[in-house]
Amino acid sequence: MLAEVLGCFAGRFGRVEPRRAAGQFVTGLLADIEVKTCWQLAEQAGHSRPDAMQRLLYRAVWDADAVRNDLRQLITSRFGGPDAVLVVDDTGDLKKGVHTVGVQRQYTGTAGRVENSQVGVFLGYAGVDGHTLIDRRVYLPVSWTEDRDRCQAAGVPDEIEFATKPELAAEMITAALAAGVPAGWATADEAYGNSATFRAGLRDHEIGYVLAVSRSHLVPLDGGKTRVRVDWIAADLPDSAWQRRSAGAGSKGPRLYDWAWLDDVCTDADPDDGGRHSLLIRRNTSTGELAFYRCWTPRPATLAQLVRVAGIRWTIEEAFQAAKGQVGLDQHQVRRWDSWHRFTTLALAALAVLAICAADATHDEPSDTGLIKLTVNEVRRLTNACIIRPIIDLAHRLHWSGWRRRHQARARRAHYTRRLNLELQP
Template sequence: MAAAYRVDAQRWSELFSELMDTIEARFARPESRRRVRDFVAGLLAPLPVKNCWTIAEHAGDDGPGGMQDLIGRASWDDALVRADVRDFVAARLGHPDGVLLVDETGDLKKGNQTVGVQRQYSGTAGKIENCQLAVHLSYASPLGHSLVDVALYLPKSWTDDPQRRVEAGVPDTVTFATKPQLAGRLIETAVAGGLPCRWVAGDEAYGGDPQLAAALRGHRLGYVLAVACSHRVPTCLGVQRADQIAVGLPKQAWQRISAGVGAKGYRYYDWAFIALPQAADQHQGHHWLLIRRNRTTGEQAFYRCWSPELVALHHLVAVAGRRWSIEESFQATKTGLGLDQHQHRRWKAWHRWTTLVIAAHAFLAAATTASAETSEGLIAITVNELRRRFHALIINPARRVADAIAWSIYRRQHQATAKSSHYARQALTEP
């Protein structure tokens, strides 16, 4: 088993270097090229909190200024780096039946100065909170899955406020866009960039938008998009609610099919689908209403589906099941890579932090696929386990005692300066 680990570690190191060599080419200055590699390595490290301070200490820098400069001031284009990550994912995980997954996630924040923040519903929190929302694009194939792109959702309270835009560095070209519109742009960019894909999947926020569905048909991309139970579809008996159609289905219309492999076994549900020829438009193709029923509770979920060619029910079910992988990606990037731990208020810094987290996640996804571990009695290596092993075997350098002492002194000096400033400010107004 130890021999297998050594082989895997060497392969992981090669993959990491391959990705970082490509990304580093986007940076003109050698200092930035070195720092971006150290920054991604810091994101992969098991640090209790991830920010420019902790990442700089992990890299052995003498202060956080270099990492802060990389995220806030250095000259580089985060969109081009995400394009490099997309190409890396296409080369390592690409498959003709690839699925593009769209979903948003929220980062809870305090105050009102962080770009995009306002009180809004967050699925992460399950309620209305003060947070940022971002639409993410993930790629899933039989080889694995990874985040590949992102778009920050900017509410009208931001797009319509010139002062807030200037303070947060929001580009003049950025205007208000709904989440489905942001998702459509991400998908269009991925298709134009050559990411091999056949399907798109998303939740009700995207399935309820007819413009997004039409755009996908225009790209000849099949889709399985969740819709509300009240969603109305055209049938030979007129326009009907999705839940009304489900009530009238005979027992033989339902088939028990697994939506994929879960931690505790196959995810079996009862499924039915109904052809919707009345929904045909200029894009031709085939429309369906897909219905999922929980075997225990009877709870139902509904999906609008389209494909340029006829497909069997189990194909649509497989695409619907793929949607859950983006939740796994959110969990992995938040718990292990610091996706939501950024402390940056401005537009550019937020996109740069998020882009480098996406790059770290793409490396882990590719490395798990390349892992040669086949020992009996072990599950396939997970992203979280690979991250821990990669740090222990490849990243973690021999640390000098002097480095730890120097950082302790640096932090305490910074805290002493801040304390003095707070007391001096208070003395101006308090007796």
């Protein structure tokens, strides 16, 4: 599978050197090494210096979006189907300094608070057999897009303008559907569900959606004559309005919630779109906590279908956890626009290897083995035990120890010299 994933985009490299480096890069992301920066990946690949890996992310000639397209096609050919779900969410990486593309003090769910961070918006794809990430966008705040000198220093193309996270998500969904990605549904959290423009874009594509909205979200009732908070609607529901259903299998069994479905409400400004608008409310069976979803389908749907899509939204959280914990999605040490997209694309390739292997193993294993399904974490462990052999040559390890210490000594002298020169200036 590693060879198949690497082979699907091998033709995007005009020279053998970057093609070989890309294969070693993805293999290194799968390897059992502590940190996955260019230095560590080069050492894992047996290089004497990190130059080839750094050149791959910075100067080498290849199109990361074209590689993304090839990966997307491979993934959707494995997991694709008419009821597949496109899942949108964003994730942040904590950063120091101000030069990394897109970094500023902003809220990130990674920390659960405002921190100096870089945020990326991602598109996940969930089919019957498996799920993984298929696209990515780096979020550029207004503080960046209004400072063209700063953008130029980070390599941001001149045509890139400010776009909200829902707009970036809409771009990825539009590109996926235009490329023929089979999907019948979309889902996202309330940061995207609260956007009327994002919802309208999905209806234009005639793709059904189950989008989380905030408890203070206003929905139109009575043909749009009145607008009511969704939590007020939930407070007036009788006990008979709730049905207990599973949102999918969890690690401890079915994820059971109580659901209330208000059909033919929440009609937006275009009531003649030919679809069916509804409001879905989820209640935690233990705590009573409520969650709310704006829903639309181009044709009649059942409660079971909407509940399934609402439950699939958590697959992107699982994908983020696997991408960061298993293939180092958040361990890049790059500052520039192209380098971020290149590193992230290769990380998605490594994640695809794990996701497809886990899905294929589920098909191949007998149904009654007494074992849980093979997870992406276990696939990576087995990959390292059986395929990726660590280099244990003592001379190679000592060479890299000396190289790191020598490089760090030069950097330290440069920093000290710069600091002293600044202090000596009148």
